[in-house]
Amino acid sequence: MPTELRLLRQTVRRMLGRWGAGAVADEAELAVTELATNIIKHVGEGSAATLVLESRAGRLRVELHDKSHTVPMVRAEDCAVECGRGLHLLSAMSLDWGTLLTASGKAVWCELSLEPARHCVRVQRATAVLDEYRRLSGASSAVVPTYVVLEASVTDVIADLLHWLAVQGSDPDDVLDRAQALYESEAEAA
Numbered sequence: 001m002p003t004e005l006r007l008l009r010q011t012v013r014r015m016l017g018r019w020g021a022g023a024v025a026d027e028a029e030l031a032v033t034e035l036a037t038n039i040i041k042h043v044g045e046g047s048a049a050t051l052v053l054e055s056r057a058g059r060l061r062v063e064l065h066d067k068s069h070t071v072p073m074v075r076a077e078d079c080a081v082e083c084g085r086g087l088h089l090l091s092a093m094s095l096d097w098g099t100l101l102t103a104s105g106k107a108v109w110c111e112l113s114l115e116p117a118r119h120c121v122r123v124q125r126a127t128a129v130l131d132e133y134r135r136l137s138g139a140s141s142a143v144v145p146t147y148v149v150l151e152a153s154v155t156d157v158i159a160d161l162l163h164w165l166a167v168q169g170s171d172p173d174d175v176l177d178r179a180q181a182l183y184e185s186e187a188e189a190a
Contacts, residue, residue: 008032008051012062015053017150018131020124021060023116027093028053028062031110034086035064038108043068052107055114059095063109071099072108122186133157 009029016025032051039049043066052063074087090097090110097110130153137156139149162172 005033005036008036011051012053016060018127019055020127021055021114022123024060024112024114027112028060031062031090031094031112032064034090035062035108035110038072038086039064039066039068042070042072058114059111060114061109061111063100063107065102065105065107067105069101069106071101071106129157130154 009032012028012032013022013025016022016028036049039047043049047066047068050065052061052065054061054063072087074091087097094110094112097108100107100109130150133156134153137153139153162176165172165175
């Protein structure tokens, strides 16, 4: 069980990183963990489930589908009880949540705000640059790149830009110094 939850959280983080929405990864991981834990506890360990992530209109929709038609119920909050807090947590952290009955079971969903990720326009642009760079360099789009692969691509992009600057007659060290100063001032302001 813990291994599957860990893999599920890693998948969510990786997908949000690819979408330029890494700023909401912690919240999304927590939501997915709560939803998956409910399936394990109330439907049964080893039960089939499907995760759906969708980004639209400034929201991240997280859905977990299972084969049960039993709708989760929010219990009265009791601080002394260890079980039953997940839906309260989900309700508190999400913009909205609910259950959708399907022909084969149900989907429990929640929607999280993408506003923190939206404010990271630089991260979104960098993600687009890395995706295009990987495409131009012939990297397989069928394989989801790991952080190590993306970090190597960042190094390659920077090196290529330094070569471009040198060919244009600019001083690469001067540009790197200015970029570092800009990054630090923006990071400090955030």
